[in-house]
Structure formats: structure tokens, C-alpha cells
Amino acid sequence: MYESLKTNRRDFVKKMAALSAMTAAAGMFPGIVFASEQEKGIPANANLDWKKAPCRFCGVGCGVLIGTENGKAIAVKGDPKSPVNKGLCCVKGYHSIMALYGSDRLTHPLVKKNGRYVQTTMDEALDLVASKMKETIAAHGKDSVSIYGSGQWTIPDGYVASKLFKGCIGTNNVEANARLCMATAVTGFLSSFGLDEPMGCYEDIDHADTFVLWGNNMAEMHPVLFSRLLDQRMKRGVKIIDLATRTTRTSMAADKSIIFNPQTDLAIANAICYEIIANGWMNKSFVDEHCRFSKGLTNMGYGLEDNYAFTDKPEGISFEDYKDFLEDYSPEKVSNLTGVSVKDLKYLAAHFGDPNKKVMSLWCMGMNQHSRGTWINNLVYNIHLLTGKISSPGNSPFSLTGQPSACGTVREVGTLTHKLPHGVVANKEHREFAAKIWGVPVENIDPKPTYHTVEMFRALDRGDIRFMWIQVTNPMVTMPKLKRYRDGAKKEGRFIVVSDVYPTPTTDIADVILPSAMWVEREGLYGNSERRTQHFEQMLEPPGEAISDTLQLIEVAKRLGYEKQFGYKEDTHIAEIYNEYRRHHEGKKHNLAPLEVLKSQSGALWPYVDGKETKWRYNSTYDPACSNGKDFHFYGNKDGKAVIWQRPYEPAAEEPDADYPFWLGTGRVVEHWHTGSMTRRIPVLHQSMPHSYVELHPKDADRMQIKTGDKVKLTTRRGEITLPASVNERGVPAPMQVFVPFFDESMLINDITLDSFCPISKEPDYKKCAVKVEKV
Amino acid sequence: MPIKSYLVHPNLGKKQLLHTALSQIEQCEVIPAENENLLILVTETQNKTEEENLQERLSLLKDIKLMALVSGFNTPKTF
Numbered sequence: 001m002y003e004s005l006k007t008n009r010r011d012f013v014k015k016m017a018a019l020s021a022m023t024a025a026a027g028m029f030p031g032i033v034f035a036s037e038q039e040k041g042i043p044a045n046a047n048l049d050w051k052k053a054p055c056r057f058c059g060v061g062c063g064v065l066i067g068t069e070n071g072k073a074i075a076v077k078g079d080p081k082s083p084v085n086k087g088l089c090c091v092k093g094y095h096s097i098m099a100l101y102g103s104d105r106l107t108h109p110l111v112k113k114n115g116r117y118v119q120t121t122m123d124e125a126l127d128l129v130a131s132k133m134k135e136t137i138a139a140h141g142k143d144s145v146s147i148y149g150s151g152q153w154t155i156p157d158g159y160v161a162s163k164l165f166k167g168c169i170g171t172n173n174v175e176a177n178a179r180l181c182m183a184t185a186v187t188g189f190l191s192s193f194g195l196d197e198p199m200g201c202y203e204d205i206d207h208a209d210t211f212v213l214w215g216n217n218m219a220e221m222h223p224v225l226f227s228r229l230l231d232q233r234m235k236r237g238v239k240i241i242d243l244a245t246r247t248t249r250t251s252m253a254a255d256k257s258i259i260f261n262p263q264t265d266l267a268i269a270n271a272i273c274y275e276i277i278a279n280g281w282m283n284k285s286f287v288d289e290h291c292r293f294s295k296g297l298t299n300m301g302y303g304l305e306d307n308y309a310f311t312d313k314p315e316g317i318s319f320e321d322y323k324d325f326l327e328d329y330s331p332e333k334v335s336n337l338t339g340v341s342v343k344d345l346k347y348l349a350a351h352f353g354d355p356n357k358k359v360m361s362l363w364c365m366g367m368n369q370h371s372r373g374t375w376i377n378n379l380v381y382n383i384h385l386l387t388g389k390i391s392s393p394g395n396s397p398f399s400l401t402g403q404p405s406a407c408g409t410v411r412e413v414g415t416l417t418h419k420l421p422h423g424v425v426a427n428k429e430h431r432e433f434a435a436k437i438w439g440v441p442v443e444n445i446d447p448k449p450t451y452h453t454v455e456m457f458r459a460l461d462r463g464d465i466r467f468m469w470i471q472v473t474n475p476m477v478t479m480p481k482l483k484r485y486r487d488g489a490k491k492e493g494r495f496i497v498v499s500d501v502y503p504t505p506t507t508d509i510a511d512v513i514l515p516s517a518m519w520v521e522r523e524g525l526y527g528n529s530e531r532r533t534q535h536f537e538q539m540l541e542p543p544g545e546a547i548s549d550t551l552q553l554i555e556v557a558k559r560l561g562y563e564k565q566f567g568y569k570e571d572t573h574i575a576e577i578y579n580e581y582r583r584h585h586e587g588k589k590h591n592l593a594p595l596e597v598l599k600s601q602s603g604a605l606w607p608y609v610d611g612k613e614t615k616w617r618y619n620s621t622y623d624p625a626c627s628n629g630k631d632f633h634f635y636g637n638k639d640g641k642a643v644i645w646q647r648p649y650e651p652a653a654e655e656p657d658a659d660y661p662f663w664l665g666t667g668r669v670v671e672h673w674h675t676g677s678m679t680r681r682i683p684v685l686h687q688s689m690p691h692s693y694v695e696l697h698p699k700d701a702d703r704m705q706i707k708t709g710d711k712v713k714l715t716t717r718r719g720e721i722t723l724p725a726s727v728n729e730r731g732v733p734a735p736m737q738v739f740v741p742f743f744d745e746s747m748l749i750n751d752i753t754l755d756s757f758c759p760i761s762k763e764p765d766y767k768k769c770a771v772k773v774e775k776v
Numbered sequence: 777m778p779i780k781s782y783l784v785h786p787n788l789g790k791k792q793l794l795h796t797a798l799s800q801i802e803q804c805e806v807i808p809a810e811n812e813n814l815l816i817l818v819t820e821t822q823n824k825t826e827e828e829n830l831q832e833r834l835s836l837l838k839d840i841k842l843m844a845l846v847s848g849f850n851t852p853k854t855f
């Protein structure tokens with residue numbers, strides 16, 4: 001069943017090794033060309049038209065050049081002019097255009113009739129979608145219709161979705177899959193700084209002396225950026241410290257790998273702060289001038305029950321109160337809990353405490369998919385604030401994103417229930433501002449947020465939501481505790497529309513499937529992890545009747561009677577939408593670069609003020625929005641100060657016990673883009689990683705007499721699944737932990753995960769639940 | 777079963793010679809940069825002894841000015 005692909009895998013690993021070296025070389029010699037490798041496979045005498053685009057896959061946002069000939073994309077190479085990747089890509093980037101040409105691309109709308117899908121025209125399908133929306137609103141009210149989008153939505157897709165649902169229909173039932181990956185980063189930034197998104201940028205990598213990776217397997221998830229770290233190590237001898245719950249390729253490449261017990265990063269971060277203060281490493285003048293101390297509610301629960309609600313109540317505290325709180329977190333006191341030696345805790349703290357070292361913290365899903373995720377984000381900011389290592393070149397707490405436009409579309413456009421492009425629905429001025437630009441009565445915008453993602457699918461199950469439109473995402477693979485939500489979506493009286501490019505388990509639950517134009521088959525914009533907005537033009541015709549998600553939404557909006565708000569011209573609609581969207585962010589704090597600038601270069605960082613990018617926000621040397629006359633200005637908060645939070649350690653929602661003695665964590669692999677719906681159609685990627693597996697620690701495997709390839713049954717309180725074992729291969733979990741990648745739709749690990757979430761961000765914790773492991 | 781990649785800096789004017797020399801070693805694959813004095817070397821060996829032998833062979837190549845390891849995938853047998 002699980003065939004060996006020994007040769008392909010080794011070839012693939014060799015290719016990855018070569019690409020790492022090429023990327024490192026590009027860091028040392030910008031513009032270096034490895035023509036023979038990059039242009040392998042391009043037909044001789046090809047007359048290619050090369051055009052720039054951001055890569056379709058991850059949030060690193062590499063610039064690529066796509067070579068087209070006779071209406072087909074036939075080559076891709078890194079864009080040497082892109083400051084992100086300086087000419088190179090990872091394996092996914094190099095194969096990205098192949099994802100356009102899978103043999104089962106969706107090309108015509110399909111409508112379910114008597115249990116079978118029947119092909120129809122786009123016009124008829126859109127008529128049906130619009131009439132079902134009208135019908136549902138008439139029968140069940142405006143909050144019975146919803147849209148669930150994605151960090152792979154382009155900026156115009158997300159913008160028109162928000163305008164239609166929030167501005168015109170008047171429901172806040174707008175969510176996106178970034179709730180499952182980046183919502184915690186948002187609440188972390190908002191609670192500490194009052195504004196979302198990193199203060200620094202990728203250029204920090206060229207200045208930092210130490211990189212602390214907090215549960216972040218960068219070598220696989222952000223390979224091009226990781227190569228930039230390796231390049232700095234070769235050039236300047238920087239140190240890379242991998243702090244993780246599992247040994248990965250990142251740990252192997254790091255200077256130091258520290259393994260900790262799941263959930264105890266909270267205690268580790270507090271121990272570092274304890275050491276910083278106890279050793280006199282605190283930057284007192286920075287803290288006095290630019291920070292205040294606060295605490296919030298504790299014992300918040302885990303969101304396991306329907307309609308769970310939580311609002312934090314911040315309360316100011318003194319530095320002395322904070323110091324007293326940290327007394328419980330000395331390295332000696334938390335070493336047992338965390339599984340990290342006192343020596344290693346002190347080693348970590350010393351890197352942050354050394355006044356001569358610039359430190360960059362990097363994280364992604366390990367900290368964000370965490371039942372106390374907002375807290376751990378706050379705690380890492382605490383470390384940087386206490387030492388003043390923030391908002392300056394090389395001193396940078398940096399949350400990396402997974403998707404190409406999780407920042408650009410979900411966080412900046414605000415496609416989450418509580419958000420507007422500028423500000424939040426609960427704020428009257430923000431509603432007035434949005435309503436004016438949208439050309440709708442302000443009363444249309446509901447001041448109350450409705451459902452975050454998990455609750456939205458619960459509402460669909462309960463019947464509070466009756467209509468859901470899903471675009472560019474695959475929740476029937478990614479939702480935690482998936483079975484409940486799959487069964488819920490299939491219930492009588494639910495109407496599901498899915499826009500996608502390939503059949504997926506999510507199109508399987510659809511009543512209408514709309515074929516979408518993919519990536520460079522339409523014009524669009526993405527925003528990456530470092531606040532870089534990038535434009536791409538339409539280079540190819542989409543197949544069959546496929547049209548962009550933006551046009552699908554515009555067409556339905558017009559059918560619902562919103563011609564005035566959606567009167568964009570077909571030829572210029574993306575430019576018109578972007579120019580309208582820019583108005584929401586006008587001003588020195590978030591101004592976006594004009595479209596002409598984005599067309600002429602590899603994107604631009606916002607705030608883009610007077611023709612210049614802002615590389616380091618809140619630092620008056622670089623950021624024109626600083627106005628307090630001091631060196632730093634955290635202007636997101638009214639008093640201009642950043643918040644140092646008192647946040648304790650609390651256990652995870654479900655921890656191993658006698659019945660379910662192992663931890664289960666899930667995650668990604670370098671070959672596949674999330675649920676694999678595109679990358680599994682790229683033969684070289686599919687062959688190199690054809691199916692999922694369960695990683696075990698060799699000692700556990702030995703004890704249970706499990707070898708690589710043996711079938712292993714995993715059982716949680718939600719159900720069971722059987723997967724092939726992987727022992728001592730790519731990643732090695734700590735003893736009594738197992739790890740399963742989630743990309744494989746034929747082995748749906750999310751059927752058995754838990755839907756606990758961070759009470760503040762409402763982002764699920766995919767990294768922790770309890771599981772029983774048995775050899776089959 | 778190590779697979780490793782290196783940035784190899786040749787001595788001035790020796791890039792082509794070094795490219796040829798490395799290409800003749802069974803365990804080596806070479807990707808030359810077109811516009812810089814740099815080669816990328818990917819090596820693949822089956823076991824520790826073979827790896828040690830290769831390292832020794834590489835250390836005897838006089839045209840290598842500097843060789844920097846970029847990535848090492850100590851892939852298990854199943855890869």
C-alpha cells in the first residue's frame with residue numbers, strides 16, 4: 001500500500017540540497033546566475049516572454065519570473081531583482097507553474113442535482129448562487145449567509161468579499177482560513193502594540209547576531225528565508241538557536257537545538273524575562289520611556305463548547321508587581337516543567353541579555369496554533385521590550401506567515417468577522433469611514449462581530465448559518481475535529497458554494513462548484529510576511545469558463561442589486577478596486593504604494609510614505625508616522641507605549657493521560673502546499689512525498705516494535721486513523737509524542753484533532769491533544 | 777547516507793579545471809555559476825567510510841580556495 005519511492009526521494013533531497021546552496025549563493029552574490037540549473041527543461045529556441053509575479057505558494061513572498069509562450073507558462077525562475085529571494089526559489093516555487101496544468105482542473109461550473117454534479121454555464125451558476133443567497137436571507141435573516149475565504153485570496157478578492165457581505169448585505173459573517181494560522185499573531189500585535197503586523201522586515205536577517213526560532217521549522221516552511229540565515233552564518237558567524245518540541249531539519253542545521261515540553265514555551269519566555277531582570281540586563285531607560293505593564297484574565301477555558309465567549313480585561317500593574325509575578329519562573333523553578341535544563345534556559349536568556357547582540361525571534365505555527373497563543377506572542381514581545389531589542393535593524397520579533405497573502409488580504413483588508421479594512425466593526429468612526437468609501441449607509445455595517453471560523457462551522461452544523469460560500473481554501477481537510485463539521489455541512493437545508501481550481505474534499509460537500517482562475521490567469525495582488533504588497537498581471541487565459549474569485553463575487557453582487565457599489569469595468573476592475581482599497585489605509589501609518597510603483601518593481605513595504613518604504617516601524621529614524629519627538633513611538637496605543645504583559649503558564653486543553661498517553665501534533669512538509677490540492681498534482685512533488693505518515697521517537701518505536709512503514713493506529717477521544725510509521729526519518733518527535741503532516745486527504749488527521757482554541761484569537765491549537773498509539 | 781551541498785570557491789582562473797575535476801568524482805554533482813567565481817557541489821555517499829574517503833579526496837584538490845557546507849541531509853536508508 002505504502003510503496004517505497006526511494007530513488008525519487010533521494011533525487012528530491014539532492015535537489016533541495018542544491019537549491020539551498022543556490023539560495024545561499026544568491027545571498028552572497030546578488031544576481032548570481034546558475035543558468036544551466038535554472039533553465040533546465042526550457043526548450044531550446046524558446047521565445048519566452050518573462051513577467052514578474054510573487055510566488056503562488058508561501059508567505060515568504062519570493063519574486064518569480066514566469067516564462068510564457070503561445071499562451072502557456074513553460075518556465076519559472078527566481079527574480080534576481082526581488083529583495084526577498086534575490087533570484088532563487090525553493091522546490092515549490094520552481095515547480096509552481098505545473099500546478100496550473102493538472103489534468104483534473106475544474107473548468108466549468110457544476111451544480112448538484114439529485115446527488116450528481118451536472119455541468120452548467122457560469123451565468124446560470126452565478127444566477128443560482130445569487131438566488132439562493134436572496135432566498136436564505138429572506139427566510140432566515142442576513143446572518144444566515146456567510147463567506148469563508150483565505151490567505152490565498154488576492155487582495156481584490158478579499159476586498160470585494162468584505163464590501164459585499166459587511167457593507168452591502170450587512171452581515172459580519174466573513175472569515176478566512178488565516179484564522180487557523182495567523183489570528184493569534186494579530187491579537188498578539190494588537191494587545192502589545194495596538195496595531196497589527198511586524199515592525200521589522202526581512203532585512204533584519206542581514207543585521208541580527210542571534211536568531212531564536214520559537215517552534216518554527218523554517219528549513220521546511222520558509223526555506224528561502226532560512227537559507228538567508230545560513231548565508232549570514234557563513235558570512236558573519238551568527239548563531240541559530242532552534243527551540244522546538246520536535247527535532248527537524250531546522251534543528252539539525254541550527255547551532256543549538258533545545259527541545260521543550262509542549263505548551264511550556266509560556267514558562268520558558270517568562271524564565272528568560274526573569275533572568276533579564278535578575279541579571280540587570282533590562283534596558284531601563286527604554287522600558288521607562290516606551291512601555292507600561294499590564295495583566296489580563298486567566299483560566300479562560302479553551303473554547304470547546306458552542307457559543308463560547310471571552311473578552312480579556314486588561315488591568316495596569318507596576319513593574320514591581322510584574323517582578324513579583326516572575327519569581328515563580330526562575331530557571332530553577334521551571335526546568336522540570338519545561339524539560340529544558342537550567343543551563344540552557346540561562347544560555348537563551350544570555351543571548352537576549354547581551355547588550356552587544358542583536359536578536360531576531362522568528363515564529364510561525366508553533367506559537368500561533370496554541371491554546372494560549374496570544375499570551376506566548378505577548379511574552380516574546382516582553383523579552384524584546386525589556387531589552388529594548390525591537391524596531392531597529394537586527395532587533396526584531398518577527399511573526400512569519402504561511403500563506404502568500406494572509407497579511408495582505410486577511411489582516412490588512414480585514415476579512416475576519418470583527419474587522420474592517422481600516423479598524424473594527426465595533427468602532428463607530430471606523431464604520432462611518434468604511435461606509436463612506438463603500439458608498440453604503442453606515443447602518444448597513446453591523447457593529448457586532450458574529451462568528452469566528454470554528455464557531456462559523458459550528459453555526460453551520462446547528463443551522464444558524466444556512467448558506468456558506470467557500471473560496472480558495474479546503475476546510476474539509478483543515479478544520480480541527482473535522483468529522484463534526486463535515487457532517488454539519490452535509491445536513492439538509494444547508495447550501496454550500498465552493499470556488500476552487502481542483503476537486504477537493506471541500507468541493508465534495510458543495511451544491512455549486514465554481515471553477516476559478518488561478519494565480520497568473522488573472523490580475524491580482526498579494527501581501528507577504530514583511531508588509532510587502534506585490535502585484536502580478538494576467539499572463540494566461542484561465543481554462544474553460546473559469547473566472548477569478550473577484551469577478552465571481554462582483555457578478556453575484558450585481559445580481560443581488562448592488563450594481564452601484566460594484567460598477568467596476570471588466571478591463572480595469574483590479575486597478576479600480578486597489579485604488580479604492582488604498583483609501584482605507586491613507587496616512588503615514590499604513591499608506592500603500594501606488595499601483596504604478598507595484599507594477600514597476602518587486603513590491604513595496606507599507607507604510608509607503610512620500611515615495612519611500614518604511615523598513616522599521618515605531619522607530620523615528622525610519623518611520624515618518626512617529627510624532628512624539630522621541631527615538632521610538634508605539635503610536636498604535638493612545639499613550640504611545642507598548643505593553644509588557646503578565647501572562648502565566650497554563651496547561652493545554654487536553655494533555656496526555658493513562659488512556660491517551662502521547663501528545664499528538666500536526667504540521668506541514670516542504671513538498672506540499674498545505675492540503676496538497678495543488679502540489680499533489682505536481683508529479684515530482686507528489687512522488688517525493690506521496691502520502692502522510694506518523695513520526696515516532698525511536699525509543700517508543702523500539703518499545704512497541706514499530707518500524708518505518710508499519711501501520712500504526714492513532715486513537716483520540718474524537719476517533720481513530722491508521723497511518724504508516726516513520727522512525728528516524730525526516731523529523732524526530734520527543735519521546736511520548738507523535739507528529740502527523742496534514743496534507744494528505746486520504747489520511748485525514750484532522751478527523752481526530754481537537755477544536756480547542758486561544759480564547760483571545762480564536763485560533764485552534766493543532767499542535768496539542770492526547771492520543772493513544774498502537775501497532776496494527 | 778549523507779547528501780550534502782557546498783559552496784565551492786575556486787582559486788582564481790581555476791573554475792573550469794575544478795569543475796572538470798569534481799565532475800569526475802562519482803559522488804559529486806557540480807552546478808557552476810555563470811557569472812561568479814563559484815561552484816555548487818552536491819555530494820551523495822552511501823556510508824561513513826565512503827563519506828570519509830570522499831572528504832579526503834576533496835581535501836587533495838589544490839584548486840579549491842574555500843569550501844563551505846550549506847546543507848547536510850543525513851537521510852535515512854528509506855530516502
Ligand code: SF4
Nearest residue numbers: 055057058062090093
Ligand atoms: S519560499 Fe515560499 S514564496 Fe519562496 S519559492 Fe518557496 S514557496 Fe515560493
